[in-house]
Amino acid sequence: MQIPKIDLSEYEYxxxxxxxxxxxxxxxxxxxxxxxxxxxxxxxxxxxxxxLLPADTLLVYNDTKVIPARLIFQRETGARIEIFLLQPIAPTTVIPEIMLAKHPVTWETMIGNAKKWKDGEILKGHVQINGQDIVLSAKLIDREKKAVEFSWDDVEIAFVDLVEASGEVPLPPYLNRKPNAEDKSRYQTVYSKKEGAVAAPTAGLHFTDEIFEKLRLKGIQEAQVTLHVSAGTFQPIKAENVLEHPMHSEQIQISKETIEKLLSHQGKTVAVGTTSVRTLESLFWFGVKLLEGKGEEFSIEKLYAYQDRKSIPSKNESLNAVLDFMKKNGIESILGNTEIFIFPGYQYRMIDGLITNFHQPGSTLILLIATILGENWKNIYQEALDREYRFLSYGDSSLLWI
Structure with missing residues (x-):
């Protein structure tokens, strides 16, 4: 398809x-x-x-769990060094695996006060787990890449236990405050399961067990996907040409059960949050990739969906291609990475509606919303402002139909 020119000023408010x-x-x-x-x-x-949801709706939500990704160390001089976990590097880049590791792990990070962390200096912190004092060490092994190796002195303790016990909740920078005790549970969906996100899939923060009970009584079905939200979700668009904005790769996982449910479902499909949308649409394009014979790696590049094609397979054709791939390889879930960039001109292949919060001006998420609402998005956002809706992560919600 012809990629339209995008004027960022049209997506500011x-x-x-x-x-x-x-x-x-x-x-x-x-x-x-x-x-x-x-x-x-x-x-x-x-x-x-x-x-508001028809009884034949399939609700798809992201079951990622936010990890307390801010780790605080102090040098012997008293200087505070903050290490923010971004992406795993070694011994694996697979987030579920590295979280369970019981031996040294290396992460790409953001480092606060990095200038005071000397080359070769090992920072040490004490973590209390089940009454035990665990020493957690951090070593900067590549300053340019901000690669940090973490090690600890108890082989029975998994990395996720250390992070959960010692880390701080990674609240969005625009909240401009320190996390408190309440944030540990509230900056997390009630259905979170799989540790690895450094930001919450915030559309899901409104759900309660009571809401789910009412949905189930109505016959509404559910399916889970996993996208481990990266810190790139907060990055504003700065490039003059919006298409040059770097989309950070995010890790996704989808079970065979979910794909079969998506394939057999006849009613409306509603995604809970932009992360679920990006996961579902990436799944579709992975099926296209398989059908086009462009390799079997589940990796969706930023503009893959916009390549010129004579024809585009149907949703069912794409999902069946993925199921055939899984059957051939004897796997029950697929793990992949996506940089998918959704902006006006994109045609949704997998959803009929979206539950989402209100997003930052000039962001990739506003572009995604405008893809659903069209030019009317700005009027709708203005009405929400006029009626004193609360915006961003801890803010109010919306249900948008395509």
Whole structure:
């Protein structure tokens, strides 16, 4: 397809600081819900969601779990060094595997106060786990790449246990505050399972066990995917040419059961959050990749979906190609990476609707929202501002239909 020229200024809007939700509401499902269908806008609350979804809906959500990715060390001089985990490097790049490692691991990181961390200097911290004092060591092995090796003195302890016991919740920078005790549970969905995200899939923060019970009583089905959200989700677009914006690769995992459910489902498919959308659309393009004979690596490049093609397979053809690949290789889930960039001009292949929060101006997520709402996105956002909706991670929600 012809990639349209994108003027970033068309995707900016003024977001007053007072509209950014700095803290979560007392009740998750008490948030406002802006419902947009066929151009009509309704102002409701999230607890109304079960009434808005048809009984034949398949709800797809991201079950990633946020890890306390900010690790704080102190030099003997007292200088504070903050290490923010980004992507695993060794002994594996597979997030679920490295989290369970019981031997030294190396991560790509962001480092606060890096100038004070001398080459060859080993930082040490003490972590309390089950009454034991574990010494966690950090060594900067590549300053340019910000690669840090972590080691510890108990082979029975997994890396995830150390992170959970000692790390700080990686709140988004725009909240401009330190995490508190409440954030440890509230900056996490009630259905989070698989550790590895450094940012929450925030559309899911509104769900409660009571909401799920009402959805199930109505007959609404559920499916899970996993996308480990990276710190790149907070990166504003700075490139004059939006298409040159670097999309950070994020790791995804999808089970055979979920793919079979997507294939057999006849009703509406609604994604919970932009992370679920990116996962589902990446799954579709992996099937296309297999059908086009372009290799069997599940890796979706930033603009792969926009390549010129004589024809594009149907959703069922694509998903069947993925299932055939899994059957041939005897695997029950597929692990991949995606940089997929969704912007106006893109045609959704896997979803009929999206549950999502309100996003930062000039961000890749605003482009994704504009792909659903069209040019009307700015009017809808302005109405949300006028009606005092709360914005960003701890803010209110919306249900948008394509």
């Amino acid at each position: 003024t977001l007053p600081d007072e509209r950014i939700a700095k803290f979560p509401l007392e009740k998750r499902d008490a948030s406002k819900l802006l419902h947009v269908q066929d151009g009509k806008i309704e102002h409701l609350h999230f607890y109304n969601l079960p009434n």
